[in-house]
Amino acid sequence: xxxxxxxxxxxxxxxxxxxxxxxxxxxxxxxxxxxxxxxxxxxxxxxxxxxxxxxxxxxxxxxxxxxxxxxxxxxxxxxxxxxxxxxxxxxxxxxxxxxxxxxxxxxxxxxxxxx
Amino acid sequence: xxxxxxxxxxxxxxxxxxxxxxxxxxxxxxxxxxxxxxxxxxxxxxxxxxxxxxxxxxxxxxxxxxxxxxxxxxxxxxxxxxxxxxxxxxxxxxxxxxxxxxxxxxxxxxxxxxxx
Numbered sequence: 001x002x003x004x005x006x007x008x009x010x011x012x013x014x015x016x017x018x019x020x021x022x023x024x025x026x027x028x029x030x031x032x033x034x035x036x037x038x039x040x041x042x043x044x045x046x047x048x049x050x051x052x053x054x055x056x057x058x059x060x061x062x063x064x065x066x067x068x069x070x071x072x073x074x075x076x077x078x079x080x081x082x083x084x085x086x087x088x089x090x091x092x093x094x095x096x097x098x099x100x101x102x103x104x105x106x107x108x109x110x111x112x113x114x115x
Numbered sequence: 116x117x118x119x120x121x122x123x124x125x126x127x128x129x130x131x132x133x134x135x136x137x138x139x140x141x142x143x144x145x146x147x148x149x150x151x152x153x154x155x156x157x158x159x160x161x162x163x164x165x166x167x168x169x170x171x172x173x174x175x176x177x178x179x180x181x182x183x184x185x186x187x188x189x190x191x192x193x194x195x196x197x198x199x200x201x202x203x204x205x206x207x208x209x210x211x212x213x214x215x216x217x218x219x220x221x222x223x224x225x226x227x228x229x230x231x
Contacts, residue, residue, distance in 0.1 A: 033217035043206065045159075045222035047116075052217060091158060097217050100172065102149065103210075105158045 002027045002094050006106035013082055014114050020067075021077045021109050023092030030054075033095040034068070034075045035103070040088040048090070051075065079111075087113045117143045119211050121223035128199055129231055136194045136226045138209030144189035145211035149220065150182075153206045165192045199230040 003026045013019045025034070036048040051059045051068050058066050063083075067076045079086055092106040118141040128134050138148055147166050151159040163184050165171040171184035181203075183195040192211075196203050206227050210220040 037222075042224070043153075043208075044224050045208065045210070047219055050217070050219065095217060100164045101147070101212065101218070102161055102164060103159075103220060104161075108158050110156075 002096065002104045004092055004094050004104050004106035006092055006109050008109045009107070010110045010112070012112040012114060015082060015084060017082055018078060018080045019082055019111065021090050021111065023075045023077070023106055025073050025075065025092070025094050027073070027094065027096070029096055031097060033097060035093040035095065036064070036066070036077045037091045037093060038088045039091065049077065082113045084113050084115060087111060117221045119209065119221045119223040121209055121226050123226060124224060125227040127229045127231065130200050131198055134196045134199055134228060136207055138192045138194070138211065138223050140190045140211040140221070143213050146189065146214035147212050148186060148192040149210045150184060150192075150194050151208045151210070153208060159208060196228065199228070201230045204228055204230045
């Protein structure tokens with residue numbers, strides 16, 4: 001079974017700084033998808049970024065980028081020029097495209113952006 | 116992005132009663148819907164996977180008779196918490212996908228259930 005581990009329960013940075021959230025996973029699959037979801041205080045889950053394992057290029061969405069290290073099974077999220085609205089819980093998630101395509105979530109990292 | 120709604124957004128009920136939560140995909144047909152449970156300050160725990168017209172697949176440890184899931188159409192899935200007890204109090208979240216490998220799951224806003 002796949003597992004996802006986020007080793008940083010909480011992080012806090014100043015506005016405009018860059019912050020990196022860590023995520024590691026365990027799988028025997030070669031083809032899979034990785035996601036970062038954001039859950040702000042409203043508790044609405046929002047997709048931040050998506051990475052396909054067979055693509056070597058790291059995904060980027062504006063201020064958000066990932067460092068995908070397939071051999072190390074690592075998938076970190078970098079937030080540049082952090083903004084107050086980035087304050088949220090961030091969940092790393094794994095999906096095996098075979099079968100039911102369930103998401104396996106990590107424990108989450110609570111990120112606080114301070115003014 | 117696609118929109119998924121949940122109703123109600125919050126509900127308070129007495130112990131022993133049943134509560135139904137609806138999950139709707141508003142602008143797309145959802146081949147698969149998922150139900151999650153989230154305790155305070157914790158991650159999402161998958162309860163079951165629901166495909167239209169077929170029985171839901173429950174995760175290990177989730178009581179099928181306790182959490183009844185019906186996926187009657189490509190836009191509606193319901194979760195019924197039967198004979199609710201205080202320990203069932205939680206935040207329930209649904210998500211929906213139109214299918215296809217690695218397709219994004221769109222999440223509903225969640226339903227807060229409090230059982231007195």
